Amino acid sequence: MWAFATGILIVYSFVIxxxxxxxxxxxxxxxxxxxxxxxxxxxxxxxxxxxxxxxCFSAMLNRVLLYVFGGNYWIYGYMVLYLIYGVILSFVIT
Numbered sequence: 664m665w666a667f668a669t670g671i672l673i674v675y676s677f678v679i680x681x682x683x684x685x686x687x688x689x690x691x692x693x694x695x696x697x698x699x700x701x702x703x704x705x706x707x708x709x710x711x712x713x714x715x716x717x718x719c720f721s722a723m724l725n726r727v728l729l730y731v732f733g734g735n736y737w738i739y740g741y742m743v744l745y746l747i748y749g750v751i752l753s754f755v756i757t
Contacts, residue, residue, distance in 0.1 A: 665700070672696055683734060692729055695741065699725040702748070711755050 672693040679689025703721050706712055712721075724747070728740040 669697065686734065688734055688737060692737070695729055696726065699729075699744070 676689035676693045679686060679692075683689075700722070703718055703725070706721075707718055712718055725744060728744040729737075730740070732738075732740040
């Protein structure tokens with residue numbers, strides 16, 4: 664399933680590249696999504712989160728925040744996403 668989702672991300676990256684004047688934003692988004700997926704996987708394996716519902720919400724939140732602001736304001740989605748992860752990790756560490 665993860666390989667299928669990664670394939671969709673690769674196709675998305677090339678579509679963005681061709682239709683947005685050779686913009687590399689699609690590739691940046693693909694890498695960010697894959698890294699946040701790995702991050703969610705590590706959270707699950709470290710047993711920080713006990714409920715799969717929280718992980719599903721986190722995965723959906725990753726994708727929404729990475730895509731919702733579009734090509735002009737994409738950095739705001741990344742900032743909000745990493746702010747959320749920073750707050751979560753600070754609570755877990757303390």
